[in-house]
Amino acid sequence: MGPLIPQEIIGADWNLFIAFVIGIGFGFVLEQAGFSSSRKLAGMFYGYDTVVLKVFFTGAITAMLGLLFFSLFGWIDLNLIYVNPTFLGSAIVGGIIMGAGFIVGGFCPGTSFSAAAIGKIDGMVFIGGLFIGVFFFAEGYPLIEDFYMSGSMGPIKVSEVLGISGGVVTLLIIIAALIMFKLGELAEKRWPRAEY
Template identity: 40%
Template structure:
């Protein structure tokens, strides 16, 4: 793989990381309030931005596969380890809920000048070292229950890639519409309440 613009390895990662970080900062993800508001279902910006990123990446991969530039066999698709993935999901979910960041957005916050981003990154380092120290005792349990072996979503659902992409796009549109309607209703309600208070 030689994207973008013929650069490979670390250079490509740095370029794409800078672009992604810029997008995250402009979406307001340099603030821990954004993620915690998403977890309280009050602000859907995190879902919309990240789901859009997934759709763009998936669409790009499908396009490149269709053009014959890459093959599914060229990509690493990990197997699902049920217990290990569940434990990891719970731990990172708790960490994100408490700290207000994920690893990527904490770096954005740090380079935006926010001290809590640094504190969160230090927490990640301490948590990683702590988890590594006890992993040997739970390793056999974490790898015990293996799910589908290296399947992509189209393979798992027995659907063509374009159909899966279409379904994901429909989810994004529906969630965007519903949350937009909800926000408009709340704003209208607040405006009505403010008007009534002023004229009551």
């Protein structure tokens, strides 16, 4: 039956309202997890706080499991779920630039909004920077359009590349994540920080 709006079980008029409600949930969870604090986020990269790793991977795994189980029960048609297309070159270079932005600015876009929501000035400045960065991209687009569109592989899935079922991929990721969580917890003990 799901996804409800693409299947026209709920009218498309509701889509933006649902986006707003889902956004509230998203913002609430981000803030509760501590993602409104750039020092907590940056702690990931110095080992003193690995909350990013824990929340990010637990979230991705929960959603993965949810999608597969929903599909198994016939609650959702995975063919109608958006899978972001892979453009290998631009994904890697874009990711590298984002990684640099992450460690320099201490936020990613979603977390900067949740920081700004509770009055963090640095979060607001980061958002200002986002607008400038997007503007640079838009104005420079003619120069990078060829690279941006190159290496298109379509909306491929890891399970298709590896030739194993999505369930097995998920189990492997869960095992990898638990190992990383353990390492993260060890790192927090190894490089402890006072409360900030």
